[in-house]
Amino acid sequence: MKKIYTSIDLGSYGIKMIASECVNGAFHVLAATNVRSKGIKNGNISDVEEALNSLQKAKQNLEEMLGVPINQAVVSAPSEEIDFNIVSGEIVLNPENIINSEEIAKVLHEAILGNVADERELVTVMPISFHVDGKEGVKDPKGMMGEKLMVKAVITTIPKQRLKQVLNLLRTCGIMPVDVCFKAVGDYFEAKSPVTDNEVGAIINLGYDNLEVSIFNKGIMIKNEKLGVGSKEIDMEIMRKYFVKKGTARSLKENFAISNTRYADASDYIEVVNRNQEKVMIGQLEISELVENKIVELLKLAKKQINILTNREISYIIITGGISELAGFQYVVENVFDRRATTLDIRTMGVRNNMYSSAFGMIKYFYYKLESRGKTYSMFNESQAEELVSTNRKMSGMANDSIIHKVFGYFS
Numbered sequence: 001m002k003k004i005y006t007s008i009d010l011g012s013y014g015i016k017m018i019a020s021e022c023v024n025g026a027f028h029v030l031a032a033t034n035v036r037s038k039g040i041k042n043g044n045i046s047d048v049e050e051a052l053n054s055l056q057k058a059k060q061n062l063e064e065m066l067g068v069p070i071n072q073a074v075v076s077a078p079s080e081e082i083d084f085n086i087v088s089g090e091i092v093l094n095p096e097n098i099i100n101s102e103e104i105a106k107v108l109h110e111a112i113l114g115n116v117a118d119e120r121e122l123v124t125v126m127p128i129s130f131h132v133d134g135k136e137g138v139k140d141p142k143g144m145m146g147e148k149l150m151v152k153a154v155i156t157t158i159p160k161q162r163l164k165q166v167l168n169l170l171r172t173c174g175i176m177p178v179d180v181c182f183k184a185v186g187d188y189f190e191a192k193s194p195v196t197d198n199e200v201g202a203i204i205n206l207g208y209d210n211l212e213v214s215i216f217n218k219g220i221m222i223k224n225e226k227l228g229v230g231s232k233e234i235d236m237e238i239m240r241k242y243f244v245k246k247g248t249a250r251s252l253k254e255n256f257a258i259s260n261t262r263y264a265d266a267s268d269y270i271e272v273v274n275r276n277q278e279k280v281m282i283g284q285l286e287i288s289e290l291v292e293n294k295i296v297e298l299l300k301l302a303k304k305q306i307n308i309l310t311n312r313e314i315s316y317i318i319i320t321g322g323i324s325e326l327a328g329f330q331y332v333v334e335n336v337f338d339r340r341a342t343t344l345d346i347r348t349m350g351v352r353n354n355m356y357s358s359a360f361g362m363i364k365y366f367y368y369k370l371e372s373r374g375k376t377y378s379m380f381n382e383s384q385a386e387e388l389v390s391t392n393r394k395m396s397g398m399a400n401d402s403i404i405h406k407v408f409g410y411f412s
Contacts, residue, residue: 004030004380005366006062006073008055008175009183009359010166012040013208013232013322015058016359017073018351019066022367029350029360031065033058042209042226043078043183045165055173072379074366075170076358077123077180078162079212082224085157086128087111090150099132099141099149101374107151120157123180126220128152142374154220156182178379181365183358184214184224189368190361191318191344192219199315204302205358206321208232211298213305215312223309227301231323234294241290242282243274253326256284257291260328264288292332295323299336317341322355 002021009016015037019030035058039050063070089111093103108125116122130138131150141149163180170177187203188196195201197219205212207230215223231253238249252272258264268284299319306314317340319333330343344354351360370377 002378002380003367003376004378005363006070006379007181007186007359007362007366008058008073008075008170009186009356009362010040010043010051010055010076010169011037011207011358012042012210013037014355015040015054016356017058017062017070018356018359018363019062019070020360020363022363027348027360027364027367029348031062032351032356032359033061033065034355035061042080042228043076044080044162045169048165048169051169052172055169059173059175068380070379071174072176072178073170074179074181074362075166075177076183076186076362078158078166079182079184079224079226080162081159082123082182083120083157084222084224085115085155086152087115087155088150088152089113090148093146093149095145095147097145099144099146101142101372103149104130104141104151105373107149108153111151111153112155115155116157119160121160121163122155122157123163123182124154124156124185124221126154128154128218128220140372154222156221179366179369181362182221182224183362184212185221185365186358186361187318187320187344188214188216188219188221188361189364190346190357191320192361192364195316196318200310200312201314201316201318202306202309204299204317204319204321206231206298206302206319206323208322211302211305213302213309215306215310217312225305225309227305229298229301231298231321233298234291234323237290237294238287242272242280243276244272244280245275248272252282252287253291256282256287257326258284258288258328259292259295259323259326260331261285261288261292262331263328291326295326295329295332296336299333303336314340318344320344320354320357322353324354 004021006019014034016034018032021028037054039047045051089107091107130141132141132144133146167177200217203214209230211227211230213225214221234253235249256270264285266285269281272280274280324343333341
């Protein structure tokens with residue numbers, strides 16, 4: 001079976017959709033698109049009709065690239081009002097049987113029973129460690145034998161109503177949501193390394209509407225906070241200073257400004273028309289200073305938030321988001337933090353831009369989840385998959401109604 005997956009990142013600035021094939025653990029992007037979103041604020045649906053039109057456009061773009069219809073996807077979940085809880089469960093084993101994915105599913109099931117309120121939706125279950133009889137700290141008990149299997153895990157939940165809006169939107173668009181994932185978890189899986197898997201660190205996503213800070217301990221998200229400021233602050237500052245329209249401000253930020261003034265050209269100027277229909281000359285050095293100052297403000301807010309969220313020693317800080325693609329961004333990061341802080345660098349062909357970090361990482365998380373449950377799955381049937389991959393190469397459960405248990409579930 002060809003393993004092909006699709007993800008949808010419902011961002012306030014853009015909807016990102018990716019189709020990727022996994023071959024021997026390596027991910028190959030078949031197609032990716034980014035469509036300016038409307039009707040989405042802070043990851044929540046603010047206008048259903050506008051959001052649906054944006055999603056349909058993104059879906060159409062990806063289908064045209066692939067040549068096959070898209071009807072399944074992993075989708076980003078709203079990250080407001082996340083609850084983190086440590087839970088534990090225990091089951092009795094048949095001593096004659098070797099522990100497999102079925103026993104792991106059962107003990108995870110036991111761990112969450114009674115720990116999810118009726119008005120909340122379970123989003124992630126991340127095992128911290130397993131215990132087999134007297135042996136503690138087991139990361140993967142598959143293949144072991146014993147009389148009792150225990151697990152300690154971190155579960156995250158959000159209000160059902162927040163998630164219901166997102167899922168209804170996908171279904172209206174003809175897409176079945178096979179799983180949900182926090183954007184921060186997607187960012188982590190894109191940045192994942194042996195260091196992140198064994199240390200405590202922070203992931204910072206400088207989004208358009210929000211700055212999101214997440215703390216991870218050995219690959220498990222344990223804290224998350226959204227601040228109501230983002231890269232739109234830069235646009236607004238440009239608009240105020242030069243009295244230009246929003247579209248002009250965005251273009252200046254993305255195509256002319258440099259995030260670090262040491263690389264700006266003092267002799268480079270661009271002419272724009274302001275709201276009074278007057279021609280204005282803007283120097284690269286001048287606007288770059290404005291941009292750098294705002295980025296520094298945002299990064300300092302993130303740094304403060306890390307200290308609020310945890311008093312543990314931080315071994316790494318990874319920063320992503322579309323704004324981090326600006327030239328010279330890493331030098332600003334090092335000025336605010338230190339060399340522990342790095343800008344994410346996506347090197348996969350087709351998504352070499354940090355705006356895709358959440359969407360691409362969500363696919364990797366979904367694959368990890370399948371592998372840990374001993375499952376094989378593809379979002380495309382065999383004939384579609386053969387056509388899709390061939391075309392691309394030429395071109396280059398639980399007893400409830402939770403939607404995230406419909407396809408393969410957490411525990412099935």
